[in-house]
Structures are given as structure tokens and as C-alpha cells.
Amino acid sequence: MKKTYRKEIKYYINYIDYLNLKLKLKHLLTLDKHANPEGYFVRSLYFDNKSNSFYYDKINGVDNRKKYRIRIYNLNHYPIKFEIKSKTGHFICKESFNLRKHDIQDIIKGRYEVLLNYNNATANKLYTNFKKDSFRPVILIDYRRDAFFYEPLDLRITFDHKITKNETQLEDIFNSSIAGSNIIPDKKFILEIKFLNAIPAWIKNLLPIENFEFCAISKYALSRYIER
Numbered sequence: 001m002k003k004t005y006r007k008e009i010k011y012y013i014n015y016i017d018y019l020n021l022k023l024k025l026k027h028l029l030t031l032d033k034h035a036n037p038e039g040y041f042v043r044s045l046y047f048d049n050k051s052n053s054f055y056y057d058k059i060n061g062v063d064n065r066k067k068y069r070i071r072i073y074n075l076n077h078y079p080i081k082f083e084i085k086s087k088t089g090h091f092i093c094k095e096s097f098n099l100r101k102h103d104i105q106d107i108i109k110g111r112y113e114v115l116l117n118y119n120n121a122t123a124n125k126l127y128t129n130f131k132k133d134s135f136r137p138v139i140l141i142d143y144r145r146d147a148f149f150y151e152p153l154d155l156r157i158t159f160d161h162k163i164t165k166n167e168t169q170l171e172d173i174f175n176s177s178i179a180g181s182n183i184i185p186d187k188k189f190i191l192e193i194k195f196l197n198a199i200p201a202w203i204k205n206l207l208p209i210e211n212f213e214f215c216a217i218s219k220y221a222l223s224r225y226i227e228r
Contacts, residue, residue, distance in 0.1 A: 005091040006154065006194045011212035015187045018159055024206050025148045025157060032147030032156070034073045039146040039159075045070040045108075045173050046141065046220050049133040058221040064088050067220055068126065068135060070099060070107070075174050077101050084122060092194070095122045108137050108171055140166045140173065141219050142180050155203065156194040162186060165223040183222050190215060 013021070026037075034040045047068040048054045057065040064086075071081040083096040099107075103114040107130075115127040129135065143163040149156050164180025172178075184190070191212065193199065199207075 005093045006196055007090050008092045008192060008194045009090060010215040011191045011209055012215050013189050013191050013212050015189070018189045021207065022146055022159065029148035029150050029157065032149055035147050039144050041074050042143055042145050043072050043075070043173055044141050045137050045170060046139050047135045048138045049135050055221060055224055058218055070104065070173065072173060075176055082126065084126065097122045104173065110136065137170045139223055140170055140178065140180070141223055153200060154196050158192045160190040160192065163219060183219065
């Protein structure tokens with residue numbers, strides 16, 4: 001399967017900007033399939049190896065880097081996405097497959113052989129890399145997301161907020177009682193724009209990005225601090 005790379009840019013915006021932009025976009029773009037008018041909840045369980053290579057690749061500005069994560073929406077048991085997110089500069093590519101709920105605990109406990117039951121290229125790639133480099137779960141990241149989509153250009157605009165992390169309760173990702181600590185202030189939002197080639201002029205007119213604070217850091221890197 002041919003990989004499709006999209007460009008991804010991020011900005012910090014405030015609460016008033018969020019309300020204004022959301023009001024404009026909801027009349028012109030389509031709500032994401034996971035969303036309702038109030039947005040939706042995202043939880044991601046991230047993996048890294050014993051050397052924390054993915055973390056240090058981001059901190060050190062390595063151009064070609066990856067993340068491995070299990071992702072759920074609204075604490076639902078389906079879909080459960082197991083993803084490889086690759087990034088080169090501002091360009092991203094995602095490979096994923098739907099994970100069965102009863103396999104999560106095996107993966108968390110290092111019994112990666114369950115991945116071979118999927119007969120899937122992404123699952124096989126994860127199995128090979130997990131076995132080779134002893135990956136393990138390192139952090140849960142939760143947030144609320146509003147997402148809008150413009151299908152003709154494969155353009156996606158999201159607003160993430162209430163972003164929290166938890167490094168101690170990693171085994172039950174469906175637990176609604178997990179308490180996280182804030183990564184950024186509640187009234188601060190991350191605006192993400194994902195697109196194939198260029199942002200069309202009419203979208204640029206809606207999003208005065210020159211007035212926003214460019215955000216180069218990832219939620220994963222922002223959530224972890226490791227002393228060298």
C-alpha cells in the first residue's frame with residue numbers, strides 16, 4: 001500500500017480564538033466522524049523503548065522520527081487504533097489497524113505475539129520492532145478534540161484542549177477514573193492543520209495563523225521530562 005504523507009502544522013491559540021474559529025468552520029466544513037457538536041474525547045497510550053529513543057529523537061530535532069500508540073475515542077471499545085505515526089519535517093504519515101480489546105493487556109505486558117494473529121502489515125511491523133527493541137508503555141495522554149474535515153482536499157482542522165498526562169495508570173485504558181495532570185493550561189488550545197499540498201486561500205482567510213503562536217512540540221514530548 002502506498003503511503004500518503006500530509007503536512008501538519010500546529011499553533012497555540014486562546015479560548016476566544018477557539019470559539020471564533022469553531023463558529024466559522026462549522027458552517028463550511030464537515031464534522032469528523034468521531035465527533036459531535038461538543039467534540040470528542042481522545043486517549044492515547046504511547047510506547048517507547050528502554051533508551052526512550054522516540055522522546056530523544058523529538059527533543060534533539062531528528063528529522064525522521066516515529067511514534068507508536070494505541071488510541072481510543074470516548075472510551076469506546078471500538079475502534080481501538082494501533083498506530084505508527086511517522087514524521088519527516090512537517091510531513092506526517094499514519095499506518096494503523098484495528099486492535100481487539102482483549103489483546104491490549106498482552107501487548108502492555110510484553111506478549112507481542114498476539115500481533116501476529118492479525119495478518120496485517122502494520123501489526124507485523126510493530127511486532128518486529130517491539131521484539132527487537134523492547135518497547136513498553138510509558139504514558140497516557142488524554143484530551144478533548146473538535147475536528148473538522150474538508151474531503152475534496154483531504155484537509156483536517158482540529159482543536160485540542162484539556163490535555164492531561166498520566167504515567168502510573170497505564171494498564172486499563174478504558175478506566176474513566178484515571179486522573180491526569182495538565183500539560184498546558186485549560187484555556188489554551190492547540191490548533192492543528194493537516195493537508196496534502198497547500199492550504200487553500202479561502203481557508204487561510206478564515207484562519208489568521210500569522211497571529212497565532214507556532215507550536216513545534218508534540219504532546220508526547222511535552223508530556224515527558226527525562227533527566228539525562
